[in-house]
Amino acid sequence: MHEREIYRSTLKKVMIIVFLSGLLLYSLSIGIGSIFERTxxxxxxxxxxxxxxxxxxxxxxxxxxxxxxxxxxxxxxxxxxxxxxxxxxxxxxxxxxxxxxxxxxxxxxxxxxxxxxxxxxxxxxxxxxxxxxxxxxxxxxxxxxxxxxxxxxxxxxxxxxxxxxxxxxxxxxxxxxESSQLEMVTIAEASVVINASNSLALPKLVHQLDQFELDEGQAFSLVHALGDSTEFGISADELDRLATAVYTAVLGTNFEIIERHSQGQIPAYAQAGLEATVVINEKDLVFQNSSPFSYTLQFSIEDSQLKVAVIGPEQETTYSYDTKNVQELQPRTIYRYDKNLAANRERVADYGSNGYRVDVYRVTYNNHGKKLNETRMARDYYPPSPRIVMLSTEQSIPQAEDDSFENIDRNDDKDSYYDQNGGRDNYDDEETNPPTKGTNRGGNGDQTGETKKKQDKGSSAGNGEEDDTEEENWDWLKDLDGPIKGH
Structure with a gap:
């Protein structure tokens, strides 16, 4: 009886093992087949x-x-x-x-x-x-x-x-x-002549401005950077020389010029269009670093030269400036009476000086020196200084070809003066405002006469193309009170 139970138990186990083995073999066949199918x-x-x-x-x-x-x-x-x-x-x-x-x-x-x-x-x-x-x-x-x-x-x-x-x-x-990983080079530089021996204020300001860090996107205001410059006792002429050096250096970069004012006359230390002026709390020189890198503005005085340099990473594009469309404006002749002159005599009291119009362009070059484009940065106007001729009271005013000279006041007042091109000068436009003494340096050398400081509002020229309409129409001269805008 005991053996029979053992037999049944063993048989039962064998049957279970066989069933499970069969099931396992079936599963393996399905799984392996699926693997082969997928591979x-x-x-x-x-x-x-x-x-x-x-x-x-x-x-x-x-x-x-x-x-x-x-x-x-x-x-x-x-x-x-x-x-x-x-x-x-x-x-x-x-x-x-x-x-x-x-x-x-x-x-x-x-x-x-x-x-x-x-x-x-x-x-x-x-x-x-x-x-x-x-x-x-x-x-x-x-x-x-x-x-x-x-x-x-x-x-x-x-x-x-x-x-x-x-x-x-x-x-x-x-x-x-990163800027720190790039080699720093001089991107642009400019200089103007100064009288270093007579100036104590300018060297102090130069020391204050030297090594000015201009970060990416940062704007630079010369007036703001100067701070309270009045404590140094700096003169207006020294400020203009400083502004001129900074402006000329910046023209050789890709910085955006936001505000710049012209002196209205050509100083002896600069060319037409390449000068600037600043007046504390009135006129400023402002530009912005539009580059993705930081730059350093270096200021120094060497051998009676005020130098400004822009230091930064070397770039594949370089910039320079050029003056174009220079127009020389002849002075008008103004006649005045002088009771001290003998009859039918005249003398030239002031020979006057020529005026100029000039466009300033920024020129871009690639690393092979090929010109890529040019952009007009400013259009400057320098009024001519009139030629003044003194006449005796017994002498008649010379007649212009196209004027009749009505209502001429023949008195002995030397302050009465007449314009050869149109009778008594009332200075109704920007070319005839009463001038002040200054130096006007043009294409034929230096000429000293009476000029009035003016400022011009400039504009950019897209892709360096000339605007023929603007060249022939000088209506922009009717509004010369704003700063020059650059791009």
């Missing part, structure tokens, strides 16, 4: 799967490879990728051939994502989304000779690659190298 080269990719935004769901791997290759070829045929820089004159492009697409590696990754262990044979395959595998062609190192040295090539290309992996049209912003 075969022609296996279908789960529905909804995408690679670089390309729908490859339901395709075999060979079909997916052909589809992706066609999309990549179409993407490569498009124009070069334009890099967004902080300077319009910096033209930076990326050749699409610099990107190598690893389609096979991408499909292998897709296969690994889809693959499941045998014991999950009952789990349904889910959709997979992947970017393309992309590598940079070693030829990208040649960009060091093409791109501006201030741009971090590797970081910029890596940012572009992240978008290329999805076959997007990249919107790439240039990555710039």
């Amino acid at each position: 075969a080269d022609g296996a279908a990719i789960p529905a909804g799967s995408t690679i670089a935004n390309i729908d490859v769901g339901g395709l075999e791997y060979s079909e997916a490879q052909q589809l992706i290759q066609a999309e990549v070829s179409s993407w490569k045929e498009k124009p070069e990728i334009i890099v967004d820089t902080k300077h319009e004159e910096e033209e930076v492009r990326i050749d699409r051939k610099l990107f190598t697409f690893k389609i096979k590696d991408t499909l292998e990754q897709l296969h690994r994502e889809i693959e499941q262990p045998w014991y999950k044979f009952f789990v349904r395959h889910s959709a997979v989304t992947l970017p393309l595998h992309v590598e940079l062609n070693p030829a990208f190192e040649q960009l060091e000779d093409i791109w501006p040295k201030t741009i971090d090539i590797e970081k910029t290309l890596l940012a572009a690659t992240e978008q290329v992996k999805h076959l997007n049209e990249p919107i790439v912003a240039a990555a710039y190298i």
Whole structure:
């Protein structure tokens, strides 16, 4: 009896083992079959799967490879990728051939994502989304000779690659190298003559301004930087010389000139259009650092020269200035009576001086010295000083060809004076305002006469093109009270 129970128990265990073994073998056959099905080269990719935004769901791997290759070829045929820089004159492009697409590696990754262990044979395959595998062609190192040295090539290309992996049209912003990692050079400099032996205030101001740090986007106000300069006892002439040196140096940069005023007369130490004036609490010289880097303004006095230099990282574009459309204006003749002159005698009391109109341009060049563009920064007007002729009281006024000279006052007052071009001078316009003494230096050398300080409101000229209408129409002279605006 006992043996029989043992037999039944053993048989029962054997039957259970056989059943479980069969079930296990069946499961293994199903799982292994599923694995082979998923790993075969022609296996279908789960529905909804995408690679670089390309729908490859339901395709075999060979079909997916052909589809992706066609999309990549179409993407490569498009124009070069334009890099967004902080300077319009910096033209930076990326050749699409610099990107190598690893389609096979991408499909292998897709296969690994889809693959499941045998014991999950009952789990349904889910959709997979992947970017393309992309590598940079070693030829990208040649960009060091093409791109501006201030741009971090590797970081910029890596940012572009992240978008290329999805076959997007990249919107790439240039990555710039930190200023501290760049070599500092003199970007622009200017100087004016000063009488250093007679000035104690100007050296103090120069020392105060020296090594002024101008950060990215920061504006510089000369009046604000000077502070309470009155405590130094600086003269108006010294301030004008300082403003002229700063303005001329800034013209050789890409800084945006926000406010600048002309002296209205050409000083002996500067050229027409290349001068400036500041008056505390009235007129200022303001410009802004529109570069992505910091700069240092250096001020010094050497050998009776006030020098201003802009120090910063070397750039691929350089700037200079040029004066154009210079027009020489002849002085008018004014006649006055002098009772002390003998009859029918005359003498020249003042020979007068010529006036000038001039346009000032900023010129941009690339690293090969090729001119890229030019922008008008200012248009300056320097009124001529009239020629004054004294006549005896017995002498008649010379008649102009186109004037009748009515209502001539023939008295002995030497303050009564007449204009050869139109009778008594009432100075109704900017060319006939009563002048003050000054120096007007033009194309024929230095001439001293009576000039009046004026200021001009300038304007920019887009892409360096001349405006023929403005050249012929000088209506802008009717409003000369505002500061010159630069770009």
